[in-house]
Amino acid sequence: MSDIDRVVTVPIGPQHPALKEPESFMVDLRGEKIDAVRIRFGYNHRGIEKGCETRSYTQDLYLVERVCGICSFSHSTAFIHAVEEIAGLEVPVRAKYIRTIIGELERIHSHLLWLGVAGHEIGFDTLLMYTWRDREQVMILLARLTGNRVNYGINTYGGVRRDIAPDMMPEILKVVDSLEERTKHYIELAMREQTLIQRLSGVGKLSKEDALFLGTVGPTARASGVDRDARRDDPYLAYPDLEFKVVIDDHCDVYGRTIVRLGELMQTYSILRQLIKKIPDGPITVKAPRRIPEGEAVSRYEAPRGEDVHYVRGNGTEKPERVKVRAPTLANTASVGKMLEDGYLADLPIVVAAIDPCFSCTDRMVGVRESGTESRGAGRKTMTWEEVSRYGVEWHKARGLDFSSLGIPGGIEA
Amino acid sequence: MDVQAISAELQTRFSLPEGALKVQRATRLWVDVDMAGFPALFDHIVKGMGFNILCTITGLDLGADLGYIYHLAHDCGIMVNVKTRSPKGSTVKSVTPYFPCADLYERELVDLLGAHVDGLGPGPRYPLPEDWPVDEHPLLKDWTPKGATPAGDAPAAGAPAATPAQPASPPPAAPAEKGSTPA
Structure with a gap:
């Protein structure tokens, strides 16, 4: 089999310089030509x-x-x-x-x-x-x-x-x-x-x-x-x-x-x-x-x-x-x-x-990795809307920006 | 093509019960049909009446049942919304033989509402991640995230707390991201 006949799979994305938003293209190539493409979306799904x-x-x-x-x-x-x-x-x-x-x-x-x-x-x-x-x-x-x-x-x-x-x-x-x-x-x-x-x-x-x-x-x-x-x-x-x-x-x-x-x-x-x-x-x-x-x-x-x-x-x-x-x-x-x-x-x-x-439009969940865990599987945590709010406030607070006085939903003290 | 004529034709051909057809306006018709009558009615609307645009499929949590609305459009601008329902856990036929683009719409039904779609080919999940639990469907009305902390309890796990190693200071200005799409 010559190199040109061999199928090589090139992953493009979900993060790739050629893409403006996260999406995944698994491209099967014969030489420079595309044999087949498998596309995966959903990386921007926000519920x-x-x-x-x-x-x-x-x-x-x-x-x-x-x-x-x-x-x-x-x-x-x-x-x-x-x-x-x-x-x-x-x-x-x-x-x-x-x-x-x-x-x-x-x-x-x-x-x-x-x-x-x-x-x-x-x-x-x-x-x-x-x-x-x-x-x-x-x-x-x-x-x-x-x-x-x-x-x-x-x-x-x-x-x-x-x-x-x-x-x-x-x-x-x-x-x-x-x-x-x-x-x-x-x-x-x-x-x-x-x-x-x-x-x-x-x-x-x-x-x-x-x-x-x-x-x-x-x-x-x-x-x-x-x-x-x-x-x-x-x-x-x-x-x-x-x-x-x-x-x-x-x-x-x-x-x-x-x-x-x-x-x-x-x-x-x-x-x-x-x-x-x-x-x-x-x-x-x-x-x-x-x-x-x-x-x-x-x-x-x-x-x-x-x-x-x-x-x-x-x-x-x-x-x-x-x-x-x-x-x-x-x-x-x-x-x-x-x-x-x-x-x-x-x-x-x-x-x-x-x-x-526009994959933001297309996907419309926030997956948050707990500190010290793998990015997939058991390390993933699902958050309620209130938790997302609190997470955002705490994240900024840890970096010197305290928004808690604004009073946001989710049980955060005004 | 006239929406009243379409409504009359569907009524005559399928003997739909009273209230099953509703003309909302000149370009909107709603048809309610049970699952047994759905395949024939859908086939006729698509192949017999030329509604060859599947705008999308909406899934609904109706308590004991899942509801499905197939939004079909015609080049003349009229949209026929075909509504059907089936008990949770039962299967619904895939419409990908009519509309290959229905693949992602039906995967949404599977992921977000737990629908069982008969005839949907193999492929990646959409839109949920591959490691998302197969028995959790966020658009079901009784769905709550497993492991979620009730509001007002301890801070969410993963939320970074200020520590001595991370002194409070103004965040550095984010560098302009090359290749990003600014608004």
Whole structure:
């Protein structure tokens, strides 16, 4: 047997320089080519669904927003839509427009972030520097509109917590104009820069049939010719009032996924101009009950990475009976194995990055190793929420930061 | 495609009991079916009516039973939520022959609720770690972490206490992590 015929298994992750978050790929190689991949997720599972059952709806809104640091608004909005539907709340139109503005700004920062990561993965760090510099404009704008760069906390049951002042509208348009020019430059680059085109073309192939069969979502699916977008197909917020194109591409590879995201950025700029032009005056919230009636609802939200699905079941109390989160990355994991088939090991980082994975979203338990024990098996300890709180306070206290006077839940003395 | 027409077709074809179908809005239909009738109804919705998107599967602890909701969507935007239930300990058929992407959704049901899924192929656990006890399912309503200390008792084991060897001092600034994804 020649060396080239021998199968060698290379473990990539859960901790690996090529990965931004912990996940495990056991890659069987014949020479440089990938024979098979076994993927293991779950390293970021934090028990958020269980946590929601033990908290009030108000607390859950902020907890769910922390499912992900990038598409935090997507999760918050998907969740709140389900709760509002159970409660029969009719959100004011102005609030719907504000939510849509924040959602689309989030899409810009997510897609620009992705473009930079993609550049980094192929050794094109100049692109990373440029796109992340540009992305700062939208991050600063989000901070001005909501008070935060991420985890905006702008949603509240029945509407939004903050209005957008009239003098902020031109500021939004200024950022849109600036980023549109920059995106045109990146599109030209994607069309003409041979290094980029040749490095991404034919890499991570996923046919339309496979994308449909494997349940792929978002830009990853649309880059394989799948014409689906929840904003158009199952419209919510202000999307029924807006004109926009669902960007699809038939390259079926990483290059196509780049084209789709750049095209979606251009659509988002158009959407934002329409929103600023059409946003009506009026209230931004209606009164919402603390107790949510018995009932259930499921919402679909087109997050930057694809369709986000939240199911909520109310039991007539202040706490939900069940919350279920399906993040887009979970839907796209089945397609990653297919994309890597017969590919090269060196392509793995960009192929994985090209679905714009978010494993925090996907996994949503805190395992703590007791001092002096092994990291697996009997040394692992499960903690209650109160213990987690106390652990955090003690951990910081031992390092000179005493938060105990703040009074946190779990029996900690105020 | 109209949600009322879908509801009428399912009613006619499967003679569902009163209250089994609920149109929530123009793009939401809920169907309640017992486990015996589930395979035929599911097959018809997927293959006969073209609901070829499995958005996810939700598992529920319903006391003596486990509940399952299959969230199926159509390209036209309508979502049909097929609800069924079976006693805890009984098996439910895997839908991976229809949707390979159901693999991870069903592994979640197994890990978090203790469902028995017939036809689910071999593979790693998801989302719990491989050394997590096989009989502990965190989403069951009566689940409590084994070995957990009730609130207000002694500090949690593993929580680092300040010691002479670890004087109280401001923590050093965390170095910027190369390759991390800042927000």
